[in-house]
Amino acid sequence: MATPVEAPKLGNTVEECLVAKWRKQKGDPVSEGEVIAEIETDKATFEVTAPAGGTLLERFFEEGALVPVFTNLCVIGEPGEDTEAFRPKRDGPPGPPSEEPAPQEGQAGRPAPPAAEAGNLSHSLSPRAQRFAEEHGFHPAAVAGSGPGGRVLEADLRQLYYSSPRASSAAKKRLQDGAGVRGEGSGVAGMILSSDLGPPAARMSGIREKIARRMRESLASTAQYTLHASAEATGLLAQRARIKTSKTPEITIGDLVAFCVIKALLEFPDLNAELIDGAIYKHPEIHLGFACDTPRGLMVPVVKDSHRLSLADLAVKMKQLAQGAVQGTIAPDDLSGATFTVSNLGGLGIESFTPLLNPPQVAILGVDAIQLKPVRRDGKIEFIDSIGLSLTCDHQAIDGAPGARFLQVLKGKIENVESLCTI
DSSP, rough: OOEEEEEEOOSTOOOOEEEEESSSSSTTTEOOTOOEEEEESSOOEEEEEEESOEEEEESOOTTOOOEETEEEEEEEOTTTTOOGSOOTTTTTSSSOOOOOOOOTTTTGOOOOGGGGGGHHHHHHHHHHHHHHHHHOOOOOOOOOOGGGGGGGGHHHHHHHHHSSSSOOOHHHHHHHHEEEOOOOOOSSOOOOOOOGEEEEEEOOHHHHHHHHHHHHHHHHHOOEEEEEEEEEEEEHHHHHHHHTTSSOOOOHHHOOOOOHHHHHHHOTTTTSSEEETTTEEEOSSSSSOOOOOETTHHHHHHEEGGGOOOOOHHHHHHHHHHHHHHHHHHHGGGGGGOOOEEOGGGGGGOOOOOOOOTTTTTTEEEEEEOOOEEEETTEEEOOOEEEEEEEEETTOOOHHHHHHHHHHHHHHHHHHHHHOOOO
């Protein structure tokens, strides 16, 4: 019996997914539990497995299609079985995206579509115009016809053909492979040559598009300012060295700083808040997000109820979430709901940076590298290990003084981390 395979519901916040890659082609044998496709949400990539064995009878979406959850992706069954009953309806979930009509030759650096793709124009072409189009391989996506009822005449095509820059044979081949045009054509009469072309453009992934959109929204919807401070890191380094010699789970400098941040937020609930539609919501729970670099781009796993965890439990949870984000197996619900975020670039040697807010959160902390810093003590200059802190706030919700006081308290907790942390 034919069995449909649905786009799964991947968490409460996911409404649609993108078909990233098909592992099986139509007609391929499939075993139960075998991976047949990879789908991508705006945060991670997941594998779709076969619920039953058989043959992949039909695929309803091509790679790159956006598919609502619970929509049939494909059908598995025995050869000859009918699959139409499982095909998504037109007025329901969308089918595979159709390719955009290619612009006419020379426009936007793209080659003209072949004759078969210009079907919707053929009925409006005069016989002579049709012959001209076939002889010259010229099938523009749209032409303003000068004939009766807007009919396209040969003169219309001829004028457009000779007024548009064209591509050489070598350039056409590269354009078809996705190469882009750099400037205007350098050949005779503006003809586009192979030397005028650059490398193919790389399409942004769904996750990359999501990151880009979120960053634009962050700057457009908030009034951001950043405060920079530093804390003596002697205690951090001593505590880290002490932990390395014990039998406790691996704990990093980043884990220690995150633990101090949580303790500071308990004293400053104004920063553990969200600004939504002009209203400020202060959260009693601290759901700590932390920026994580992954092969698919920036992700922010969230440690829910982080204020309830010991240092060791916090370190274990952050490590598990980071591994899931890097491997692409993290649950979408573990990538949402943060009330405050930490972005740590200290391990990459960054001395100071301006972290961008993740709206509707009102604050984010950047953690910088540990470096030697001169300080004056008892009239003498000493060099101490110092860790940089960069706090970005939304001025709509947090004024400069409260942000500065938070950094003062955080500085104190970091400098006294040895008494603060109980493994």
